[in-house]
Amino acid sequence: ALNGADLDRALVSTTREGVKLQPVYAGTAPRDPFVAAACQARLGQPTRLVQPILAASVAEAHDAVVDELHGGADGVSLRLALGARLGRASVGGFGLWPADTAAWRGVLGESRPDVLMLDAGANALPAVASLRPALPSTTTLYVMSDPFAALAKDGMLPASLPTLYGELAELVVGAPGAYTLGVSGAAVAEAGADLTLTLGLSLAAAAELLHRLTDAGMPAERAVAALWWSLPMGRDLLMNVAALRAMRGLHVRLARAFGVSSPRPAPLHAAPNAATLTRRDPHTNLLRVTSATFAALMGGAELISSTPFDAPLGQPSALGRRIARNTPQVLLAESHLGDVLDPLGGAPAIEALTDAVGRAAWAHLQTISAEGGLAAWWREGKVHARVSEAQRAWTAQLRARKAPIVGVSDFVDPTEASLSRPSLLTTPPGDAALAGERPVIRRGAEALGDLAAAAEAGAGLGVLGAALQRDDVITAPPLPTHEDAAPFDALRSRVEAAGVAPTVLLAAVGPVGEWKARSTWALNLLRAAGLNAVEEDGDGEDAPAKLAARLRDLGAVAAVICVADTRLPAVVGPLTEALRAAGAAQVWAATRPATLKDVSPAPQLDGFVYAGADVVTALDGLLTGLGLPEQGVK
Numbered sequence: 059a060l061n062g063a064d065l066d067r068a069l070v071s072t073t074r075e076g077v078k079l080q081p082v083y084a085g086t087a088p089r090d091p092f093v094a095a096a097c098q099a100r101l102g103q104p105t106r107l108v109q110p111i112l113a114a115s116v117a118e119a120h121d122a123v124v125d126e127l128h129g130g131a132d133g134v135s136l137r138l139a140l141g142a143r144l145g146r147a148s149v150g151g152f153g154l155w156p157a158d159t160a161a162w163r164g165v166l167g168e169s170r171p172d173v174l175m176l177d178a179g180a181n182a183l184p185a186v187a188s189l190r191p192a193l194p195s196t197t198t199l200y201v202m203s204d205p206f207a208a209l210a211k212d213g214m215l216p217a218s219l220p221t222l223y224g225e226l227a228e229l230v231v232g233a234p235g236a237y238t239l240g241v242s243g244a245a246v247a248e249a250g251a252d253l254t255l256t257l258g259l260s261l262a263a264a265a266e267l268l269h270r271l272t273d274a275g276m277p278a279e280r281a282v283a284a285l286w287w288s289l290p291m292g293r294d295l296l297m298n299v300a301a302l303r304a305m306r307g308l309h310v311r312l313a314r315a316f317g318v319s320s321p322r323p324a325p326l327h328a329a330p331n332a333a334t335l336t337r338r339d340p341h342t343n344l345l346r347v348t349s350a351t352f353a354a355l356m357g358g359a360e361l362i363s364s365t366p367f368d369a370p371l372g373q374p375s376a377l378g379r380r381i382a383r384n385t386p387q388v389l390l391a392e393s394h395l396g397d398v399l400d401p402l403g404g405a406p407a408i409e410a411l412t413d414a415v416g417r418a419a420w421a422h423l424q425t426i427s428a429e430g431g432l433a434a435w436w437r438e439g440k441v442h443a444r445v446s447e448a449q450r451a452w453t454a455q456l457r458a459r460k461a462p463i464v465g466v467s468d469f470v471d472p473t474e475a476s477l478s479r480p481s482l483l484t485t486p487p488g489d490a491a492l493a494g495e496r497p498v499i500r501r502g503a504e505a506l507g508d509l510a511a512a513a514e515a516g517a518g519l520g521v522l523g524a525a526l527q528r529d530d531v532i533t534a535p536p537l538p539t540h541e542d543a544a545p546f547d548a549l550r551s552r553v554e555a556a557g558v559a560p561t562v563l564l565a566a567v568g569p570v571g572e573w574k575a576r577s578t579w580a581l582n583l584l585r586a587a588g589l590n591a592v593e594e595d596g597d598g599e600d601a602p603a604k605l606a607a608r609l610r611d612l613g614a615v616a617a618v619i620c621v622a623d624t625r626l627p628a629v630v631g632p633l634t635e636a637l638r639a640a641g642a643a644q645v646w647a648a649t650r651p652a653t654l655k656d657v658s659p660a661p662q663l664d665g666f667v668y669a670g671a672d673v674v675t676a677l678d679g680l681l682t683g684l685g686l687p688e689q690g691v692k
Contacts, residue, residue, distance in 0.1 A: 066078075069081040073252075073294060073297055074252050074294075074448075074451070074452055074455065074461075075252045075253055075254045075255075075297065075415070075418060076254075076418070077254075077297070077411065077414045077415065077418070079411075080407075080410075083405075083406035083407040083410055084406070085406060086404075086406065087404075087405075087406035087407075087408075087409035087410050087413075088409065088413075089403065089404065089409055090304075090307045090409075090412065090413060090416065092306065092307035092310040092311060093303055093304070093306045093307040093403075093412060093416075094400075094403065095310075096306035096307065096309070096310060096323045097303070097306060097358055097399060097400035097403060098399070098400075099322070099323045100323060100358060100360070100399060100400075101399055103360060104132075104360075104396075105355065105359070105360060105361075105362060105390060105396045106132040106133055106172060106173050106360060106361050106362070107130070107131045107132050107133070107362055107363075107364070107383070107386050107387065107390075108131065108132060108133040108134065108135050108173050108175050108327070108361050108362065108363050109126040109131040109133075109134055109135065109363060109364065109379070109382065109383055110134075110135045110137070110329075110363055110365065110366075110369075111123055111126070111134050111135065111136050111154070112153070112366070112369055112373055112374055112482060113153075113154060113373060113482070114152075114153070114154070114373065114480075114481065114482045114483060114484040115154075115484065116154075116156065116161050116164040116165055117164070118373070119136070119154050119165045120164055120165050120166070120167055122134075122379065123165060123166060123167070123169050123171075124167065124169060125376065125379060126379065126383060127169050127171055129379075129380060129383050129384075130383060130384075130387050131171075131383055132171070132172045132173055133171040133172050133173025133174055133175065133197075133198075133361075134171050134173075134174060134175070135174075135175035135176075135177070135363055136154055136165070136174070136175070136176055136177070137153050137154070137177040138153055138154055138155065138156070138176075138177065138178050138179065138181075138185065139151030139152060139153040139154060139155040139484050139486075140152070140153075140212055141155055141486045142154070142155045142156065142178065142181065142185065142491075142519060143177075143178055143179030143180065143181050143208065143212055143216075144179070144180075144181060144212065144214055144215075144216050144531070145181045145184060145216045145519065145520060145522075145523030145524075146216075146486075146520070147486060147487055147488055147489070147490075147491035147492050147518070147519075147520040148486055148488060149486055150483065150484050150485055150486040151483070151484060151486075152481075152482040152483055152484065153482055153484060154484065155484045155485075155486060155487055155491075156188065156189075156519065157487035157490035157491040157493070157518050157519055157520075158188060158490065158491065158493060158494075158513065158516065158517070158518040158519060159188055159189070159191045159192050159513045159514060159516075160516075161487075162188060162189050162191075162192035162193075163192040165192075166192055166193075166194075169194075170194040170196055170197065171194075171197055172196070172197065172198065173197065173198050173200065173361065174189075174193065174197050174198075174199055174200070175200045175202070175240075175327070175361070175363075176189065176199065176200070176201050176202065177202035177240075177242075178201070178202070178203070179202075179208035179211070179212055179216075180203070180205040180208040180209070180212075180215045180216055180217075180222050181216050181523065182201050182202075182203035182225070182226065182229055182238070183225040183226070183228060183229045183505065183506065183509065183526070184509060184519055184522035184523045184525075184526065185519065186199070186201055186229060186233065186236075186238075186506065187506055187509030187510045187512070187513050187522055188509075188510075188513045188518075188519045188522060190233075190506070190510040190513070191510055191513055191514040198235070198236065198237070199233065199235075199236035199237070199238075200236070200237045200240055200286055200325070200327070200361070201229070201233075201236060201237065201238045201239075201240055202240035202242055202288065203226055203229065203238060203239055203240055204239075204240060204241045204242060204263050204264075204267070205219060205222050205223075206259075206263045206266070206432055206433075206436065207241065207242045207243075207244070207245050207246075207263065209436065209532070209534055209536070210245035210246060210249070210441070210536060210537040211244075211245040211536060211537070212536060213533060213534060213535060213536030214531055214532065214533045214534075215531060215532040215533075216523065216528060216531055217526075217528035217529055217530075217531065217532070218528075218529050218530065218532055219270075219433060219532065220270075221528055221529055223267070223270040223271065223274070224274070224501075225505075225526065226238070226239065226267070226271065227271050227274055227276055228501065228502060228503070228505040228506055229506060230271070230276065230280065230281065230284045231276075231280075231502070231503045231506075232503060232504075232505060232506025232507060233506060236284075237284060237285070237286040237325060238284045239264075239267055239281065239284040239285045239286070240285075240286050240287075240288060241260050241263050241264045241267070241285065241286070241287055241288070242260070242287075242288040243256035243257065243259065243260045243287075243288065243289055243290055244288065244290050244329070244331070244332070245537055246259050246260075246441075246445055246537060247290040247292065247331050247333065248290070248331065248332050248333045248537075248539045248540070249445050249449060249537035249538060249539060249540060250333070250445055250446070250448050250449020250450075250452055250453070250540045251444075251445045251448050251449070252448050252452065253292060253294075253297055253298070253301045253415065254301075254415055254418035254419050254422065255422055255444060255445070255448055256289070256290065256301075257289070257301060257304065257305065257308065257415070257419035257422070258418070258419045258420075258421070258422020258423050258425075258426065259422065259426075259432070259441070260287065260289075261308060261312060261419060261420070261422070261423040262422070262423050262426040262427070262431065262432040262435070263432055264285060264287075264312060265312060265315075265423065265427065265431070265432070266431055266432045266433060267281070267285075268281050268282065268285075268312070268316050269431070272316060278313075278316040278317050278318050279318050279321075281316075282313045282316065282318045282321050282324075283321070283322065285309070285324045286324050286325040286326070286327065287305055287309070287324055287325070287326050287327065288326075288327040288328075288329070289301060289302060289305060289326065289327070289328050289359075290328075290329060290330070290331035290332075291328050291329065291330050291331060291349075291350035291351075291353050291354055292331045292334055292350075293331075293334055293346075293349075293461070295349050295352065295353045295356075296353075296407070296408070296411060297411065297415065298328075298350065298353035298354070298357060299353050299356045299357040299402055299408060299411075300357075300408065300411035300412045300414070300415045301357070301415050302326055302328060302353070302354065302357025302358060302359055303357055303358065303400070303402075303403070303408070303412045304412045304413075304415040304416035304419060305326060306323065306326075306358070307412075307416055308416055308419060308420060309321065309323070309324045311420065312423075325360045325361055326357075326358070326359045326360055326361065327359060327360070327361035327362070327363065328350070328353070328354035328357065328359035328361070328362055328363070329350070329354075329362070329363035329364075329365065330346060330347050330350040330351075330363075330364070330365045331350070332365070332369075332370070332539075332541075333539065333540060333541050333542055334346055334350075334542055335347075335365065335367075335369065335370045335541075336370065336463065336465060336466050336541075336542075336543045337370045337371055337541075337543065337547065338465065338466055338474070338476070338543065338547060338550065339464075339465030339466060339470070339471060339474055340367050340368050340370065340371060340477055341367055341465075342464050342465040343365070343367035343368075343369075343370070344367050344381065344385075345464075347364055347365050347367065347382060347385060348385055348389075350364075351364050351385055351386045351389060352389060352395070354386075355386070355389055355390070355395040355396055356395065356401060356402055358399075358400055362386050364382040364383065364385050364386050365382055366378030366379050366381070366382040367381065367382070368477060368479055370541075371477055371478060371479040372478075372479035372480050372481050372482055373479050373480040373481070373482050374479065375479065436534060441537070442535065442537065445537055449540050453540065453545070454672070456542055456545065457545055457672045457673065457674040457675070458670055458671060458672055458673065459583075459669075459673055460670070461542075463542055463543050463546070466543040466546050466547070466586065467543070467546045467586045468582055468586065469582060470582065470585040470586050472585050472588075472590070487518070490518060491518040491519045491520035491521075492518050492520040492521055492524075493516060493517065493518040493521065494512070494515065494516045494517035494518055494521050495517070495521075496517075496521055496524055496525050497509075497511075497512035497515075497517055497521070497522075497525050498525075499512070499525045499526065505526075509522050509525070512525065545674040546586050546587070546674065549586070549587040549588065549674065549677050549678065549681065550586075550587065550588040552588075552681055552686055552687070552688070553587060553588035553589060553681065553686065554588060555686075555687065556686050556687075559588055559589055559590045560589055560590065560614075560615045560616065560684055560686075561589075561590040561591075561592060561612050561613055561614040561615065561616075562584050562589050562590065562591050562592070562614060562615070562616045562617065562618060563592055563594060563605070563608065563609045563612060563614040563616070563617040563618070563637075563642070564577050564580055564581060564584075564591055564592065564593040564594065564617075564618050564620050565594060565596075565605045565609075565617050565618065565619050565620065565621075565633060565637065566593065566594065566595040566596070566620045566621065567595065567596055567597060567601045567605075567619075567621045567625065567629050567633065568595075568597060568621060568622055568625050569597075570595065572621075572622040572625065573595070573620050573621055573622055576620045576621075576622070576648050577593050577620040577648075579648070579669065580618050580620055580648045580667060581593060583667060583673055583677070584618070584677075586673075586677070587677040587680075587681065591618075592612055592614065593620075594608045596608075601629065601633070602629070602632045602633045602635070602636035602637075603636060605617075605633065605636065605637065606636040606637055606639060606640035607640070609637055609640045609641065609642060610640045610641060614641075614642065615641070615642065615643050615644070615684055616642055616643060616644035616645070616646070616680065616683075616684060617637045617642045617644070617645050617646070618645075618646045618647070618648055618667065619633060619634070619637075619645065619646070619647045619648065619649075619663075620648045621633075621647075621649075623649055623653045626647070626649060626653060626654065627653070627654060627656070627657045630647065630654060630657065630661045630663075631657070631659070631661050634661045634662055634663060635662075638662070643683060643684055643685075644664045644665075644680055644683040644684060645662070645663055645664055646663060646664055646665045646666060646667060646676075646680065647661075647663050647665075647666050647667075648666075648667050648668065649666060649668055650666065650668045651666050664679075664680070664683055665679055665680065665683075
């Protein structure tokens with residue numbers, strides 16, 4: 059059936075993580091006992107829908123919270139602006155900046171969410187203290203407090219790592235009913251890390267937390283019990299499922315490494331990877347979010363966030379929030395995806411993928427640990443190096459359209475109307491966050507209570523941070539966010555800046571069956587750059603003259619020759635000359651250069667486009683040849 063073709067090349071594919079996907083998984087795959095036991099321990103626990111609140115003011119945040127909870131969400135997720143994450147009252151940022159407890163009361167109002175997820179960066183202790191007086195007693199609090207995730211995103215920490223670890227110990231002791239040690243892979247994933255590297259870096263961050271807290275005298279059982287994980291869901295549905303399932307076993311292995319033999323399952327939170335969402339043709343994000351949500355449910359995440367389709371553009375619309383909220387609700391209530399415990403468990407393909415992902419992630423952890431831990435990796439620049447290496451490899455696939463992006467790099471709608479949304483940039487509160495006298499805070503188990511009492515008495519978030527008498531801030535280059543669509547967005551922006559999209563003629567010669575697939579491929583490619591591509595065919599000896607005349611009629615400034623490789627050497631010379639004489643500033647061919655290596659004299663072509671090539675570089679060269687100003691295409 060393979061006609062002598064190599065099995066691996068014909069039927070075996072490889073994920074970006076290097077995991078080989080076999081065509082058939084025969085027999086019964088062995089189940090990881092840790093994964094199986096952790097999944098069983100979830101029996102009877104509901105899946106909670108925790109929706110992101112993307113707002114720049116207290117009033118906007120309050121309206122969004124009420125809307126989400128009244129619409130059926132179980133909880134809300136709040137990410138503070140940069141200034142609040144650093145405790146700097148003069149710094150704004152994108153997102154919410156609650157100056158004090160009164161602001162938190164304004165955000166929540168009379169709402170009583172089952173779950174509140176707070177990402178305050180490395181400023182977790184004073185942020186939780188400011189929130190605590192306004193938090194309903196029935197709400198379970200999840201705090202994203204990993205300092206390495208904050209450093210990756212913000213490029214700065216409000217204090218040294220030893221100081222922050224001390225504050226986290228106070229937070230864990232002071233809030234026993236909350237999950238206060240949240241570890242997120244979002245920042246590294248948005249910077250380009252693949253799933254296994256994301257899991258490995260998350261494990262290393264958690265290991266660093268546990269080492270520091272247990273070395274300071276905290277029982278390992280207490281520290282492990284405060285852990286929870288947030289994993290970004292990428293493009294590959296099955297790999298997402300495997301990552302969530304693998305994380306169950308990895309958590310148990312990590313806990314056992316610290317002497318906790320039977321840890322309770324740590325909550326898993328899953329949300330779409332923001333890097334996979336697009337600003338152009340944003341309605342296709344509905345499909346991406348649905349796929350990520352489906353994977354989260356199949357992988358058994360307890361906490362699920364569904365991103366509005368227009369969130370990449372700024373503050374999402376009411377429609378965007380409603381569709382995002384309804385998507386998991388339909389999957390849960392109508393498709394009953396949450397009714398079966400570990401629904402894909404036992405399937406040989408899923409068990410094999412889970413095992414491969416878990417082994418690769420654990421190998422990353424072992425490498426990091428052997429080289430001094432995650433703090434050493436940050437100091438030595440190894441985090442940036444490894445993430446950048448993964449990002450470059452992934453970007454190469456995107457630029458070659460081996461990983462196509464619907465609506466951006468493939469199947470682009472040239473009539474698409476752009477959308478705009480209000481900015482999430484917030485104004486810093488200034489003196490409001492510094493309100494109140496600096497309180498005296500007892501350190502240790504009483505710290506959170508004292509800070510919360512001061513917050514209740516009117517102390518602003520900035521005062522609470524100052525009361526901790528922190529040492530110097532830590533700075534490091536943040537991990538840059540790399541949106542998958544960015545290279546093609548830059549091409550589109552460059553064309554749009556010209557005012558009118560240049561017209562490019564797709565010049566075809568021969569029977570339609572010879573060139574149609576090639577021409578359609580080129581048509582999609584040129585539209586990905588925002589160019590106006592028009593397909594025309596000619597045949598016979600006068601084909602060059604016909605196509606040249608058509609180029610003049612259209613006012614086209616460039617042409618791409620779309621001719622079958624067997625016919626191209628005979629026609630490329632006269633066709634190129636005719637198109638140039640008709641006014642084409644650029645003439646390209648949709649073929650590999652090797653197709654014309656024996657043609658003499660060599661045709662005067664400006665370039666080649668073909669499947670597997672770096673088409674972004676090719677299109678950038680085409681736009682440069684047409685005289686369009688540079689727009690920073692990378």
